[in-house]
Amino acid sequence: MLETIVDTHGxxxxxxxxxxxFYQRDDDFEDVFCVPYTLVRKESVIEISYTLRYPEHKANGEWAIRQSGIYHQMDFSNSRSLFIIFNPTPRSKAHCEVERALRDKSLLIKREPFWLHRTLFSVYSPSWRDYIRSLERRFLPIANTAFATFIDEPLRLNYDNLSALSNLEIRFLQISTIVESTTEAIDGLCLLFNELSRPHSEGQDLRNICRKCLVSSRTATHLKNRVQTMVRLLSDTLLLRDQIVANKQNTNMFQLNKSAVFITTLTLLYLPASFMATFFGMNFFDLDQENNRIVGSPTIWIFIVASTVLTAITFLFYYWLLHRDGVVFRKLVPKVPDLKLQTLRRQWTNLTQGDVELQRMEC
Structure with missing residues (x-):
C-alpha cells in the first residue's frame, strides 16, 4: 500500500x-532516536517529514515513551496537500483529534496547510509536564529522606534507593534529548512559515509550543542535576557508613587479637609446668622410699615413641593441607552470602524491568 502511494504521488x-x-521491540535500543526534520524541494512541491516522541499515560497507570511520524507534501501547482501519519496505537489521541478536525465544518483547515503539524504538537507536547511531575514525585521522598539522614543513626536509605536515583537520572537525560529533537522540528517549520510568507498567527502557536518544550527541557535538566547531586550524596553517605562499620569491626578484631595474644602468652607460661605435672603424674615413675630415689618404668619408651610418631603425623598432615592451596580450609569456613553481588544483581534487575515497562513501544 505504501509503495502504491509513493509511486502515485512521486x-x-x-x-x-x-x-x-515502527517495529516491535523488546530491548531498549533507539529509545531516543527521532527522524530529524527533513525538507525536500522538487520544483513546485515541498515535502516535510519527521518523527515525534512523547510520553503517554497508559490505562494501567504506567508511562510509556511513544512516537508518531508525519509526512506532508505540499503541491503549489494545484494547491493540494498530502498527509501521512504513523500512529503507535489504534485510535491514538492525535488520530482522534485529526478526525474531529476533519469532521468539523467550522474549522477552515483548507486555508492552513500546516494545521496538522500544529495539531500533533498541541496534543502531545503538554504531556511532558505530567510525565516530569510523576518522576519528580518519585524523586522528592528519596531526596528528603537523604537530607534528614545522620551518620550515627540507622540509615533509612540503601543501595536500592541509589539504583532508583540512577534510573531517574537516565529518565531526565532522556527527556532533554527527546525534547531537543522536538524543538528542532518546530524551528524548521517556523522557518518554512516565514519563507512562504504565511500569516503570523499560524506560526505563533508553534512558537508557543516550542517555548513550552524548552521549559520542559530546562526543568528536566534541573532535576537531572539535582538527582546527580543526590546520587553523589547518597553514595558518599553509604560509603562513609561502610567505613564506620569497618572501623568498628577493626576495633573489635583488634580487641580479639589482644585477647588471643594474652591467652597465648598464658598458655606458653603454664604449658611447661602442665607438661611436667602430667609427665610425672604418669605411672612410669615411682618413689622408692627405702632407698630415697625415683624409680623409672622400663616401658617408658612406649610413651616417647608414641608421642614422637603422633607429633610427626600431625606436622605431616598440616604440611599436606598447606600444599593443597587451602582447599580443605576453605571448605571448613562457614559459607557467607556475597551481599554485594546479590545487591548488584537486584539493582540491575529492578533497572531493567523499569526500563522495559517505561519504554516498550506498541506498533
Missing part, C-alpha cells in the same frame, strides 16, 4: 525512513 525516497522506526 514521494521522495527519504519517506521510507519514517516507517522504518
Amino acid at each position: 514521494i521522495d525516497s527519504s519517506f521510507w525512513e519514517l516507517p522504518s522506526c
Whole structure:
C-alpha cells in the first residue's frame, strides 16, 4: 500500500525512513532516536517529514515513551496537500483529534496547510509536564529522606534507593534529548512559515509550543542535576557508613587479637609446668622410699615413641593441607552470602524491568 502511494504521488525516497522506526521491540535500543526534520524541494512541491516522541499515560497507570511520524507534501501547482501519519496505537489521541478536525465544518483547515503539524504538537507536547511531575514525585521522598539522614543513626536509605536515583537520572537525560529533537522540528517549520510568507498567527502557536518544550527541557535538566547531586550524596553517605562499620569491626578484631595474644602468652607460661605435672603424674615413675630415689618404668619408651610418631603425623598432615592451596580450609569456613553481588544483581534487575515497562513501544 505504501509503495502504491509513493509511486502515485512521486514521494521522495527519504519517506521510507519514517516507517522504518515502527517495529516491535523488546530491548531498549533507539529509545531516543527521532527522524530529524527533513525538507525536500522538487520544483513546485515541498515535502516535510519527521518523527515525534512523547510520553503517554497508559490505562494501567504506567508511562510509556511513544512516537508518531508525519509526512506532508505540499503541491503549489494545484494547491493540494498530502498527509501521512504513523500512529503507535489504534485510535491514538492525535488520530482522534485529526478526525474531529476533519469532521468539523467550522474549522477552515483548507486555508492552513500546516494545521496538522500544529495539531500533533498541541496534543502531545503538554504531556511532558505530567510525565516530569510523576518522576519528580518519585524523586522528592528519596531526596528528603537523604537530607534528614545522620551518620550515627540507622540509615533509612540503601543501595536500592541509589539504583532508583540512577534510573531517574537516565529518565531526565532522556527527556532533554527527546525534547531537543522536538524543538528542532518546530524551528524548521517556523522557518518554512516565514519563507512562504504565511500569516503570523499560524506560526505563533508553534512558537508557543516550542517555548513550552524548552521549559520542559530546562526543568528536566534541573532535576537531572539535582538527582546527580543526590546520587553523589547518597553514595558518599553509604560509603562513609561502610567505613564506620569497618572501623568498628577493626576495633573489635583488634580487641580479639589482644585477647588471643594474652591467652597465648598464658598458655606458653603454664604449658611447661602442665607438661611436667602430667609427665610425672604418669605411672612410669615411682618413689622408692627405702632407698630415697625415683624409680623409672622400663616401658617408658612406649610413651616417647608414641608421642614422637603422633607429633610427626600431625606436622605431616598440616604440611599436606598447606600444599593443597587451602582447599580443605576453605571448605571448613562457614559459607557467607556475597551481599554485594546479590545487591548488584537486584539493582540491575529492578533497572531493567523499569526500563522495559517505561519504554516498550506498541506498533
